[in-house]
Amino acid sequence: MNAYKRPDPAGQPVLQHDRYRSTIRRAPSKPLIVLPHTLTERTGPLFNHDAMGETDHDLTRQHPGEPQGERIIVAGRVIDDNGRSVRHTLVEICQTNAAGRYLHAKDNHPAPLDPNFTGGGRAMTDENGCYRFVTIKPGAYPWRNHINAWRPAHIHFSLFGPAFVTRLITQMYFPGDPLIPLDPVLESIPDEKARQRLVSRFDLDLTEPEWALGYRFDIVLRGRGSTPFEE
Amino acid sequence: MDPAPSGSQTIGPFFHFALTTDEALGCLAGPDAKGERIHLRCRVLDGDGAPVSDAMIELWQADSDGRYNHPEDPRQKSHDPAFRGFGRLATNDEGVSVFETIKPGRVAGLDGALQAPHINLSLFARGLLNRLVTRIYFAGDPANQEDTVLSLAPEDRRDTLLAHPDPQHTGVWRFEVHLCSEHETVFFDV
Structure with a gap:
């Protein structure tokens, strides 16, 4: 089997990004050591579809009542950077409610909690690498990174892929959000095209009449290259 | 043109x-798992030495005989079915997560x-735009001397990859992750 490719650094965030203040006392100050891919890195946890609950992928049906806000469908395909489907992999999401408030004791943004919304979801990709969530459009919220700092509305995505090296946590943004060009978190990715790939697309084909707008968000994980492992 | 991998975000x-709602993910080894059972206490400190109380730690390791339950491992078929190998916990107010597992075999x-027995650790947190990856080795294991990955680390920093046995508590190993400091x-970089 061949080794996993290493991504172009321009498409990945710089770790020390002073405009995102939390990086200053947390991001590494010394260079990372390049780790060759041993069996530990080429393997990783695999999850089972049977572990999914019936409403895990539908964040609007996890409570007795319906949550407040704009119901949306978020769906897409997970592929590797060779264009191949990443099948049967776990996708987890994490987001605020419609008012921009996380269900978290330390989130003190004075916006209402919603008793009918938690903000966590899980799904497995199918044979073609496709996933689908039903949720509520999350709200923008203030944070204390700088004066009048607001995060654009976003959904955190967590994926495993087939190996330890393919693990990814990223964020999905919404098209047309005026906060996107001001966001120090997204800005940490040097390449403009790579930043744009984290912005979902409105998709009329995903949209369901009289029900919910659809947003498409495709995700690319690392794939194998053409050189074999060194063992 | 091939698509580029999606960018990481915090x-x-x-x-x-x-x-991190499933606390069972703090235990990597079921009751019947073979091997030397240990508790691994991981503590995360930031550049000021303050505990990082809002991090998520994930572990990935082989079973007691160095096998992974994964098709890439030629010995997958004989892996220990009672051993999961994956763990995930949030850190607490002291920046600590305690995992229950077994000491891995050699891979x-x-x-x-x-390789010497080791556990891969991924750290996710506010301020980390990409996960940080490190490895946990066991202090005093003679195999550490010949481990090729350990030898990639600068000699004067190699001890940052070692977990140490807790002198007060048998079976407890302590590992500290120091972000951005001396x-x-x-x-x-994986």
Whole structure:
């Protein structure tokens, strides 16, 4: 089997990004050591579809009542950077409610909690690498990174892929959000095209009449290259 | 043209209600798992030495005989079915997560040599735009001397990759992750 490719650094965030203040006392100050891919890195946890609950992928049906806000469908395909489907992999999401408030004791943004919304979801990709969530459009919220700092509305995505090296946590943004060009978190990715790939697309084909707008968000994980492992 | 991998973004501080609700993921080894059972106490400190109380730690390791339950491992079929190998916990107010597991066996490394027992650790947190990856080795294990990955770390920083036995509590190993400081842990680019 061949080794996993290493991504172009321009498409990945710089770790020390002073405009995102939390990086200053947390991001590494010394260079990372390049780790060759041993069996530990080429393997990783695999999850089972049977572990999914019936409403895990539908964040609007996890409570007795319906949550407040704009119901949306978020769906897409997970592929590797060779264009191949990443099948049967776990996708987890994490987001605020419609008012921009996380269900978290330390989130003190004075916006209402919603008793009918938690903000966590899980799904497995199918044979073609496709996933689908039903949720509520999350709200923008203030944070204390700088004066009048607001995060654009976003959904955190967590994926495993087939190996330890393919693990990814990223964020999905919404098209047309005026906060996107001001966001120090997204800005940490040097390449403009790579930043744009984290912005979902409105998709009329995903949209369901009289029900919910659809947003498409495709995700690319690392794939194998053409050189074999060194063992 | 092939698509480029999606860019990483921070997990942020408020993931607990979605990602770390399952406390069973603190135990990597079921009751019947073979091997030397240990508790691994991981503590994360920032550049000021303050505990990082909003991090998520994930572990990935082989079973007691160095096997992974994964098709890439030629010995997958004989892996220990009682051993999961994956763990995930949030850190607490002291920056600590305590995992229950077994000491891993030796896994094939590069050039056919066996690696010393090790656990891969991924750290996610506010302020980390990409996860940080490090490895946990066991202080005093004679195999550490010949481990090719350990030898990639600068000699004067190699001890940041070692867990140490807790002198007060048998079976407890302690591992500290130091972010961005003089004693900064060696992090790997995988």
